[in-house]
Amino acid sequence: MAYNLWIGTPFLLNEWIVVAINSTALQECRVPELSGEYIRLHVTNALAEDIGSGDATTNALISTDHQSEARIIAREDIVLCGISLALAVFRQLDPHCEIHQIKKDGQQADREESVMSITASTRALLTGERTALNFIQ
Numbered sequence: 001m002a003y004n005l006w007i008g009t010p011f012l013l014n015e016w017i018v019v020a021i022n023s024t025a026l027q028e029c030r031v032p033e034l035s036g037e038y039i040r041l042h043v044t045n046a047l048a049e050d051i052g053s054g055d056a057t058t059n060a061l062i063s064t065d066h067q068s069e070a071r072i073i074a075r076e077d078i079v080l081c082g083i084s085l086a087l088a089v090f091r092q093l094d095p096h097c098e099i100h101q102i103k104k105d106g107q108q109a110d111r112e113e114s115v116m117s118i119t120a121s122t123r124a125l126l127t128g129e130r131t132a133l134n135f136i137q
Helices: 036-051 056-061 083-093 122-135
Strands: 004-007 018-021 067-073 098-101 114-121
Touching: 036 083, 036 122, 056 122, 067 122, 083 098, 083 114, 083 122, 114 122
Parallel strands: none
Antiparallel strands: 004 018, 067 114, 098 114
């Protein structure tokens, strides 16, 4: 079986990464941990860009004490990346949230498989869902 290889640029981790494209099977891989400061900075900047001064619709319609549970589910077979950033989005918006992390960075998730579940304020879930999903690849 022939693999098309692409050598990536130093994006988040300041190192070169080799990625197999058009392979027949997904492969789990080790993903280096990002520093807590790096994650905090990028999540803060992403939330500022995405929601600015707040989510006006959510704040107008949802009470501050309303709680909900959400699940993040893979739409297709993928090898996960960005989970730690997605977790940080919800923790930043609701420090008391409860997260059940099912998959980690570098692990494979099959189509329609749950990656994590989050119980948090409904406002935090609605406000942060797009930012969190943008981090997960």
